[in-house]
Amino acid sequence: MSLTLSADDLTLIRGERCLFEGLAFSLKAGELLLLEGRNGCGKTSLMRAIAGMLSLESGQIFWNDLPVLKQRQVFHGALVWLAHRTGLKGDLNMVENLQFEESLRAQSDRDRDAVYERLGIERLKRLPLRSLSAGQQRRVALARMLLADVPLWLMDEPFTNLDREGRKLVMELVEEHLAAGGLCVMAAHQDVDIDAPVTRIRLQ
Amino acid sequence: MNEYTAQPPGLLSGLWATARRDLLLAWKRPGDVLNPLFFFAMVCTLFPLAVGPSAEQLEFSGPGVLWVAALLATLLSLNSLFLTDFEDGSLDQLLVSAQPLPILALGKTLAHWLTSGLPLVLVSPILAITYRMPGSVVPVMMLTLLLGTVSLSLLGSIGAALTVGLHRGTALLSLLILPLAMPVLILGANTVSLAAGNDVYTTGIWALGAYAVASLSLAPYATAAALRISNE
Numbered sequence: 001m002s003l004t005l006s007a008d009d010l011t012l013i014r015g016e017r018c019l020f021e022g023l024a025f026s027l028k029a030g031e032l033l034l035l036e037g038r039n040g041c042g043k044t045s046l047m048r049a050i051a052g053m054l055s056l057e058s059g060q061i062f063w064n065d066l067p068v069l070k071q072r073q074v075f076h077g078a079l080v081w082l083a084h085r086t087g088l089k090g091d092l093n094m095v096e097n098l099q100f101e102e103s104l105r106a107q108s109d110r111d112r113d114a115v116y117e118r119l120g121i122e123r124l125k126r127l128p129l130r131s132l133s134a135g136q137q138r139r140v141a142l143a144r145m146l147l148a149d150v151p152l153w154l155m156d157e158p159f160t161n162l163d164r165e166g167r168k169l170v171m172e173l174v175e176e177h178l179a180a181g182g183l184c185v186m187a188a189h190q191d192v193d194i195d196a197p198v199t200r201i202r203l204q
Numbered sequence: 205m206n207e208y209t210a211q212p213p214g215l216l217s218g219l220w221a222t223a224r225r226d227l228l229l230a231w232k233r234p235g236d237v238l239n240p241l242f243f244f245a246m247v248c249t250l251f252p253l254a255v256g257p258s259a260e261q262l263e264f265s266g267p268g269v270l271w272v273a274a275l276l277a278t279l280l281s282l283n284s285l286f287l288t289d290f291e292d293g294s295l296d297q298l299l300v301s302a303q304p305l306p307i308l309a310l311g312k313t314l315a316h317w318l319t320s321g322l323p324l325v326l327v328s329p330i331l332a333i334t335y336r337m338p339g340s341v342v343p344v345m346m347l348t349l350l351l352g353t354v355s356l357s358l359l360g361s362i363g364a365a366l367t368v369g370l371h372r373g374t375a376l377l378s379l380l381i382l383p384l385a386m387p388v389l390i391l392g393a394n395t396v397s398l399a400a401g402n403d404v405y406t407t408g409i410w411a412l413g414a415y416a417v418a419s420l421s422l423a424p425y426a427t428a429a430a431l432r433i434s435n436e
Contacts, residue, residue: 003208051300054436077212077302085293089225091232096225103221105302106210149210154300180206 222311321353
């Protein structure tokens, strides 16, 4: 089965401003959709609309050629969401946070400890998350994403708070994910150097 | 190539996971849990100081005071139900979760009731005794509070979901919930008064039970819809 994410004639108006109009894209397994543009141009809004958290003025998003609003549970079961706010609980430690995700989403059969080690967070397991640095918290959020067995990665500014090695690691992870037949939508204002078919959307 | 064939966990695991996480968070921050309980105990102890300690008056006003205090304590605790999740991005994660949102909202409400409603029910006999409530009436009062706080937590979760995006939504939340909460208050307090006067009180218990069941079956859907709207 080939996985596709596409959109047709998307229009979004926030307040008095039209963020985008008549936007369309089509993404197949192994491809990356890169959203670019300056701050406040609507990248996050478009990401939230794709994830089904924001209703659009017009247009529809399709997952495997079916509108996502008609199969919300299936679509949400096929994606992970990584945004500026990590959605991890500062009072809980890494293991407790990831356990919660485990009970909600299909999990991959990757070796957990190998994932932690690759992300450099293997020694932070028992510390409450609020005592970690912002970059370390983001690495825990990346672990959540890697451990989920889902094809679609939605990443809103994935490089925030990460050091140079961290940014390189994220690009490697996305490359591997795409090579394994996954899809990725990414909003970024840094240069992204990923070896995969890329569709770029530049928001005004 | 990855085939992505792993199945997401079942519905109950989503319910327990959200309830368990909120209970764990409450355990790590006991202050938030104890606040409504202190408020409940304080109102109930202060009231006799203001209206006078005559036995007759205490017996007469006891059920009403306990019930009003329980209602206000529950409203007080509701504001924080989705607020921290909204602030740290967990709410977004729940919204795009592979599990149905009503189930997750129910899990959160369950944890809220276990940490705010249930403690009130357990503490109420001590306060009831200070109002000279007869021993035979105390179990009736506990039962009404048990059913009543379940309804209040569930109805309150709708209001909390609607006001989550607003800053300082507490007043609005209370205002939204009050019309739905009033029947619970009237039924609860009057049932206890009837029991204290040796009248037939079972109708009130059934009505409260029906109200709780209706809230349980409808509120999670309303809460989920409200969360989607207020988080746009």
